[in-house]
Amino acid sequence: MSVFVLKKKFIKIFAICIFSFAVVLSAVFGVTLTNRPVMKKIVVIDAGHGGIDGGASGKTTGISESELNLKFAKKLESLCSEFGFIPILTRENMDGLYDETAQSKKKSEMKNREEKIKNANPDLVLSIHMNSFSSSSTRGAHIFYAKGNEGGKALATAVADSLSTTIEYVHKTPKVGDYYILNCTDKPAILVECGFLSNEQEELLLQDDEYVGKFCYYLLCGVLKFYAYQNKSN
Numbered sequence: 001m002s003v004f005v006l007k008k009k010f011i012k013i014f015a016i017c018i019f020s021f022a023v024v025l026s027a028v029f030g031v032t033l034t035n036r037p038v039m040k041k042i043v044v045i046d047a048g049h050g051g052i053d054g055g056a057s058g059k060t061t062g063i064s065e066s067e068l069n070l071k072f073a074k075k076l077e078s079l080c081s082e083f084g085f086i087p088i089l090t091r092e093n094m095d096g097l098y099d100e101t102a103q104s105k106k107k108s109e110m111k112n113r114e115e116k117i118k119n120a121n122p123d124l125v126l127s128i129h130m131n132s133f134s135s136s137s138t139r140g141a142h143i144f145y146a147k148g149n150e151g152g153k154a155l156a157t158a159v160a161d162s163l164s165t166t167i168e169y170v171h172k173t174p175k176v177g178d179y180y181i182l183n184c185t186d187k188p189a190i191l192v193e194c195g196f197l198s199n200e201q202e203e204l205l206l207q208d209d210e211y212v213g214k215f216c217y218y219l220l221c222g223v224l225k226f227y228a229y230q231n232k233s234n
């Protein structure tokens with residue numbers, strides 16, 4: 001059994017323990033929990049770009065960011081379900097989220113994303129993107145949160161911590177990011193730039209199923225960690 005499988009088992013047991021503990025508390029001691037148990041949290045998973053807006057593109061393979069964002073979002077969706085979260089995707093396919101007749105497709109797209117987030121009434125938001133830079137040697141995931149969003153900051157820190165235990169080149173200190181998708185909600189929200197399509201090795205890694213699975217798994221472990229800390233301090 002590989003270390004990865006062992007860790008996966010451990011996290012599953014850990015998640016089940018948190019859930020069981022919450023259930024026992026409320027059933028046996030009649031404690032009213034202010035938060036839903038971890039397993040029932042609604043997670044909006046936002047795959048950036050789509051439609052005519054492909055985002056960044058791979059220098060070697062030509063793959064579009066919008067396609068990879070969706071690949072990561074779908075993987076996260078299935079992992080979230082596995083762990084008992086309620087995942088809601090802002091887009092499920094390669095279509096753009098803008099109204100076809102809109103004058104500014106970008107504005108229309110962002111408004112519709114915001115609408116989807118509001119309607120989902122999520123407990124947290126994970127927005128997925130891929131990066132690109134003029135220097136091909138730049139690589140590594142970056143995590144962003146909105147200025148003043150303390151929940152977002154704590155979530156970003158937990159996710160960066162978790163990812164950096166296994167994924168190489170992750171930037172351990174999350175940054176404030178002035179992004180519409182982060183500013184449009186006061187729920188804990190992060191934007192994850194999973195890696196650089198302008199870096200040859202990372203461009204290939206980001207398309208590798210095993211790497212995507214590992215990345216999403218540790219991202220989700222960060223979410224669990226975030227809730228574990230919250231339960232401690234509540």
Ligand SMILES: [Zn+2]
Binds near residue numbers: 048049056065129
């Ligand atoms: Zn992007």
